[in-house]
Amino acid sequence: MINEINDDLEKDLFINIRIMEGENLKTKKYSDREMVNRIMKYIQKMVDKNEEED
């Protein structure tokens, strides 16, 4: 199960991270490091949530 990936979740993650990046490009609100943290936390949150539902 470790290496199997839920395609829907991946798609969701992809779209939302792309939106996050797009917004940040315009506002320049977060530094690269902060963005890495945000993305990391976002993936963590969504994967956990998804797996809870399973």
Added chain:
Amino acid sequence: MNSLEYFRKSVVITGKHAALVDEMWKQNDIEHSYFKRLVDLYTIAPVIGLRTGRKSPEDNSTDNKRTVLLDQIMTRREDLQTIMKIILLTDNEDNLTVEEKINRTFRGPSSEEEFNKNVDLFESYVRGGIEVLYDKLINRALTIDDPYTDRKIGNIMALLNDDLTE
């Protein structure tokens, strides 16, 4: 440089020497031991090895293993370092000059290679010492001249009186 400090790890005695150790020391059983703790044997053996000029290679012919635990080693660490120094000053294997011996003893190992080499030297004296100790404490039978009737005490006293020449 932590990794190049002597006596910072537990020590494993293997093969034949582990079997010899088992004859001289039993855990929690002073009745049948010649030493209180395994680390005591481990501290005495290299001195005996050095006195008798006996070095012995590592033996892995059997799966026997005895581990001298780090927390025991820590209680003897300073004295073990002194013995290491005495060995580094006294051992003539490499035909070093006095200055070179003093350097390797007091400036500490300059490389991992030198560190390992010195540890090996120490351990080979430990193994040599274990062999001698086994001979003198376990193999030796009491003679008419021994003033003691108990074999353990007799052999310990005989060892203390032995001139331990090479």
Added chain:
Amino acid sequence: MKFKKLIINNFMRLKGENTIEFSTLPDKNVTVVLGDNTVGKTTLAQAIRWCLYGNIISTQYDNSKNICLLNTDILNDMTANDRKEISVELDIENSINGQDRSCRILRRAEFVRKFPQLVAIQKTESLKMYIKNPITGSEEPYDNIGKDEGKVDDMISELLPKDLSSYFLFDGERWSDAKNTQNDIKDSIYTLVGISPIRQMKEHLGDLGTNGRSSVIKRLGDKKTGSGAEYNTIEKSIEDYYGRIDAQKHEIEEAQNNVEYYQKKADEIKDILNANPNVEKDQKECEKLKRDIESGTSRIEKYKKDIITRFSDSYVYFAAPLLQDVVNMLDGVDLQGSDIPDVTDKTIHAILQNGRCLCGHEVHKDSFEEKELLKLLEIVPPAKIGTVVENFKDKLANWSNRSANLYDAIKEDAESYQQESDDLEDLKEELTIKEKKIDRKINFAGERNKMNSYLIKVREANQTISNDKAVIENLKHKIAMEEEKKKDLEAKNKENEKLDRYIAYAKALYKSANEIYQEKEQNLLGELNQIIEKNFREMFNEQEKYAKLDDDYTLHLYYRNLRDSKGYANAEATGLSEGEKIARNFAFIVSILELANKMKDEGDDAQAMPLVLDGPFSKLSDVNTAKVARVLPKVANQVIIFMLDKDWEPSGLAEYTDTNYMYRLEKSIEENSSEVKKQKEVAE
């Protein structure tokens, strides 16, 4: 996104309130403001820029410090205590995810006059934004100050990034060779066509830092600890310990049975022996002897233990004969190293650093000389080794003292042991004689022997039991320790498993982002160049030259097939005329807009923005004006253009302009200011 309305109040050349409504029609998407030179067409473009970003383009003015945002006619009429406000409001039609999110941006500033000079001093400035709530339809206000500091600035940035203003506000701050660096251009093109988010995403997921070590994937990986192999080892040893405990318990049970059995047997015999009154006295003596033997035995056991304890420290004793030699050896060497008077390690370091010895000899790296000096360094003061050696000698002296005492103490114990042990033998002998005497009387010798052998067996079994119990305690302790380790690892492994999941997703995302980015980036330059070439050709009917964006994202003009045979093919055209530069830049901007719109249609993150142009055709010929202008309404979402009357006809924009969105900028007769009027109304 389109601009809907611009309301300007007392701003620069425009006195009072002036309103321009922009065309948002899909086909006739051009809004035009006509006006002569010097009536203030540029004010309109400045108003838009000021409203959005709070600054104006000052490069067009001779003395930028003297630019006054407040209308000069108004300023003229002000007295010392008057305050006057200027404002620009820009209404924007916008939708996000199909929802109407139209908004108004309102920037205001208040001025006082530095009386009697004709100088205005700005006192305050405010910025507000009103966004339509798609559900209620009412406007929600947003502030840029107080707790919302910079909030409206952020929202504007999201809508119309300032970095991209060069591409939609063609107002004098033109895209030019000198000003923007290639990377800026590349970045803004990426943003316009919507590649940047993917590029950032790829960067953050897997590429940030050297070898991506600051990236999401690496950072998640760094959080992992421990390994499964360690866990298995621990489990195995716990299992092993439990097995050994079971074995010990079994042994205890057996020993327990033996104790009971032999004790019972011994007791039976003892009862028989004691039942005989004739032997009472002898029996008592025997009991006393037994007690003496017992206490003697425990004494010699203690001596023995003491000997072992002392012997365990005997390394100092065995080392003693070596110590003198060692001390002699150390004493024979001059460790303070005063061989060279007054030379210290500092001297040597200085020589090594200078690369030249005191004698003038050069000291090269890895040379014989260097090695000698380094050797010397170990001898000269402050050579710390001297102290170390002294400490060592002290330690050896201490060992010598300890070793002398040790031998004497062990010997004393050994002798005491022997003495006690001899005495004990005598007592035992006596006991045997007494018992035999008793046995002879009642002839129970056989029974007594039996009883003694039973008691020995009881003692042995008891010994076994207490040994086994100690071993079990020891094993239990070990198990507890291993369990502790296991718990630690379990917590870690669970965490690791989760991290592996995250990493798997991060890797999958990185892979997708990378693929999309590679594909887009590779296509982008080619696609953009195709459009540039097409537009350049279409706009300028240029046969000889063509425009091309190079790999470094700089735009160049090249001669097409110029005297191929002599190797002049595709030589770059330099020394461009002003017109050619404008043509080139036009082609570039229009092309980028076209590509962005095209990508927007394909559902990418590309931006669709209005195009605002201030007097773009003044330096172009009528023919070129026509060609350029014709392209604009097709590639841009919305075109807002301020131009001279003379360019209107040639531009041919009438075809794309609804007469409701044609304006004229007129100067008042006796004043310096201008006014915006609808063209229809002027004409009537």
